[in-house]
Amino acid sequence: DAGITQSPRHKVTETGTPVTLRCHQTENHRYMYWYRQDPGHGLRLIHYSYGVKDTDKGEVSDGYSVSRSKTEDFLLTLESATSSQTSVYFCAISDRGENNQPQHFGDGTRLSIL
């Protein structure tokens, strides 16, 4: 299995609080992605990174920010969490351009905003 670790795996927090999810990889892959998965919507890209300090928005980026200060770490921050951000969040990595096709996924973070 590819070395991708997401933390925390589960989190429950209250509306209005800041939340940071971490994705750590040991594969030295260039590309990293954050997705959310929701019933009825499937997987949707939030943000992605194509290198250290190089990030861009996906299709559902509102309310989220990201940072990548090292190749191995990609952080997703919810500045002020809302109930609509309750979801399962997946990090993915890739070492190929391939039009941003992800290659390996982490096991997800289940986030509940009360």
Added chain:
Amino acid sequence: KQEVTQIPAALSVPEGENLVLNCSFTDSAIYNLQWFRQDPGKGLTSLLLIQSSQREQTSGRLNASLDKSSGRSTLYIAASQPGDSATYLCAFPRSSASKIIFGSGTRLSIRP
């Protein structure tokens, strides 16, 4: 707007059968298409990636085909096993590279 449909949404078959999962898309101008499996509580595992210039890819008991003209990709699983039980999703990029479209998946159950 690019749309993707995976049919059937769920499928249950006895062990040993050969089966076909379908992924249909509305825009034939795709760059590539990837098939994934997702086990409950887990992330996605890449199975096969087909480039737009290819017609099919094979890995073990899996064979994926791509027909851009008809807007269809199929995933063929030979001699199915209970360990194949999972949700299978297809995914491809929109013209904007930042947007990968995922199908809603086919939930496959293989009965021993």
